[in-house]
Amino acid sequence: MAHTQKNQKSLLTRVRRIKGQAASLETALESGEECLKVLQQVAAVRGAVNGLMSELLEGHIREHLMNGHATAQERSDDLEDIVAVIRSYLK
Template sequence: MHGYTPEKDRYLTRLRRIEGQVRGLQKMVEDDKYCIDILTQVSAVTSALQSVALGLLEDHLGHCVAQATAEGGDVAAAKVREASEAIARLVKS
């Protein structure tokens, strides 16, 4: 079981909402809407995706990394490194 599994339905709901926002952005471009209005919506989608990412990261740390740390050894080191790399990717985006 993955760390996000108990919240899977909530994540799927949020991702479907984001998908709808992206489709709305496509329509805004098709309809030649004002640039600033489109940028505002892009910012909202970006923020929503970041929120999902932070939630998944928190779930991963609380479940997968915590479990691996309890086991110790190479498994723990690998999970911590994996989490650090994921954090680095999120910070860059």
């Protein structure tokens, strides 16, 4: 996946931020933090993961579906793969 290599630093920064947020969530649960603060932390983690997914999907679509060198069949196959991932993600 060439697009993940081009944006590797940015993507890794996002993943590390998500790891930090998940660690904060774990700490909040372990320490008995009040429910609203835990819910806010869950919302923050979800937003961060959604942002990462959005960035990765956009890069994949631009790289693979907009590839002028790919055959129509390759683009069609890739589209089906993307749709499967999106359906799985939205469950």
